[in-house]
Amino acid sequence: MSKEIPCDSCGQPATVHLTKITDNKVTKVHFCEKCAAKNGVGMDALLPMAEALSAMAEPVSESDAEPPGKSVTCPRCGLTLGEFHKGHRLGCAACYSAFGQELGALLRKIQPGRAHCGKKPSGATLRIATHENLEDVRKNLRAAVEAERYEDAARLRDRIRQLEQELSLITGGEA
Amino acid sequence: MEFPPFIFPESEPGAHGQNAQPIVLSTRIRLARNLAGCPFPAKARALQRRQIQKRCFDALATLPRMRDGHFLAMDSIDNLNRTLLVERHLISKELASAKTGAVAISHDQTCSVMVNEEDHLRIQVMRGGFQLLRAWRTATHVDTALERTLAMAYTGRLGYLTACPTNVGTGLRASAMLHLPGLVFDGEMQRVIRAVNQDGLVVRGWHGEGSESTGCIFQVSNQHTLGSPEQAILEHLVFWLRHIIEHEQHARYRLLRQNAPRLVDRIMRSYGTLTLAHLLKTGEAMDALSCMRLACDLGMLPLETRALVDRLTLRCQPAHIQAIVKEKLNPAERTFIRARLFREAFANTPPPDLAFARKLFSPSPAPERSLRRRRRNKPNPTPNPPETDAPQPEI
Ligand SMILES: [Zn+2]
Ligand SMILES: [Zn+2]
Secondary structure: OOOOOEOOOOOOEOOEEEEEEEOOEEEEEEEOHHHHHHOOOOOHHHOHHHHHHHHHOOOOOOOOOOOOOOOOEOOOOOOEHHHHHHHOOOOOOOHHHHOHHHHHHHHHHHOOOOOOOOOOOOHHHHHHHHHHHHHHHHHHHHHHHHOOOHHHHHHHHHHHHHHHHHHHHHHOOOO | OOOOHHHOOOOOOOOOOOOOOOOEEEEEEEEEEOEOOOOOHHHOOHHHHHHHHHHHHHHHHOOHHHOOOEEEEHHHOOHHHHHHHHHOOOOOHHHHHHOOOEEEEOOOOOEEEEEOOOOOEEEEEEEEOOOHHHHHHHHHHHHHHHHOOOOEOEEOOOEEOOOOOOOOEOOEEEEEEEEOHHHHHOOOHHHHHHHHHOOOEEEEEOOEOOOOOOOOEEEEEEOOOOOOOHHHHHHHHHHHHHHHHHHHHHHHHHHHHHHHHHHHHHHHHHHHHHHHOOOOOHHHHHHHHHHHHHHHHOOOOOOHHHHHHHHHHHHOOHHHHHHHHOOOOOHHHHHHHHHHHHHHHOOOOOOOOHHHHHHHHOOOOOOHHHHHHHHHHOOOOOOOOOOOOOOOOOO
8 A cells, every 4th residue: 555645634544635726836735534624625715716716816926927017018909917817708719829938837726737739620720739739839939040049940940941831731832 | 579489389498399308407518609700799899790790690690400490689688588588598698688699499399599698609508317428428519510610719728718817728618407396495405516516516506697596497517627528528427416316315215204294294385285276486386396396206296297387486476477478567466377377387287196196105104213223234225216207317
């Protein structure tokens, strides 16, 4: 048997293991059956979705918070980071890149994976997705060259070739 | 008062023409999608939302599955009809209360696509019994068909982009509606909820997020949408559903063996309530129906009663009661009408037959002590649960 985790409260073997998100920090709590009941770990405390959503309400950390007058705003839909923290909802697809940093930190907490590996679109979606992706990678390549990160640049150049090929397959060579 | 025709055809989401199964009432797949290049509904202007609705409805109208379907704008139907759709799980409470947005419902009511809810598109497919993969195949088919003309917001890294980051990636929420009276009576439900919570699943009541469970009905669904392919998300859920079903069967068997009088008393009282009461609140009716369903599973009532129970579980809800009698009723009037409808519905149902249950636990009642000892050694002492037609998922 692997070693047992003791109850945070009384030291008996714990049977209730919870992941809590408070102050934007992920903490694990362990309770025995009795202490869990005593600490009010009931149905309400066990809605992970609610926890995840309340984690969104808080800025990532004090030091990361934008200085006043220079708040992050989505250039496409005008949603501000503050509005997102209040309503937990993004305004448009471009919000994902506008709030990339904050969202990345959040997604790491509420989702087990970093990247999508499920259904890939076909038809109309694929055409647009590949095109937008290509634009993004081209932008990154320019940034890499400017910053003299040549290894990154080489990798990005290969990726662009690959995407251009994909796009020409989808659109029938008019990329 | 006007009711659209989709309420009365006997197409309750529980059964959909198939035999009602024990434990798993129904399964459902939901896919969240957004059109590329348009702001999400909450940020879209009224005109944009109308254009989005038109584009989505135009694309939906070309699908064979949506032939003779119902295309409804929320502001074109009244409050009672919106509630009716919520009670049937065809639209969400959010869509009903926002009063903007629309829904397309297939003629057989197995597929409903919400437009301009939290996301531009919410494709939902419902199936009676344990048919998660079949529902998935239908949903992804609808999605692929729509994608032929509608470009969706998608990136290679994050997958399908959604208004809430809890849906990003696959946009997939798969769920099953489970009837778990054994685990509830046995006081085991909290433990089950905690166990599945720790493995990325969410348990909710009958009407979704935050709702209380009534009638021992629980909805179990995946929590995460990013990082696993759809197939893995579904298999993970199926694994846990099988596990919960097994636990429920053991709990029922335990109750029969150890606490038969209490179980039988609950079933008989419920039968009494449904056949004799003159005032019935929704919650009380749901709990009594739950006991009737259990009685069917245990062989104490004819099997066709299960489909009747499922239909009444749907119809005992407030908006349905009013739709059935075609008039607006206050809550007090509803409890009266509800009781009358139940007395009529169960008029030809015989009282639960106790012979079967008696047979099950009387022949050689094991002495309490030995039974307890066995239980300590093995958490699940019941190799043969009493179920004869346990739900089998099709894989
Ligand atoms: Zn303790
Ligand atoms: Zn935006």
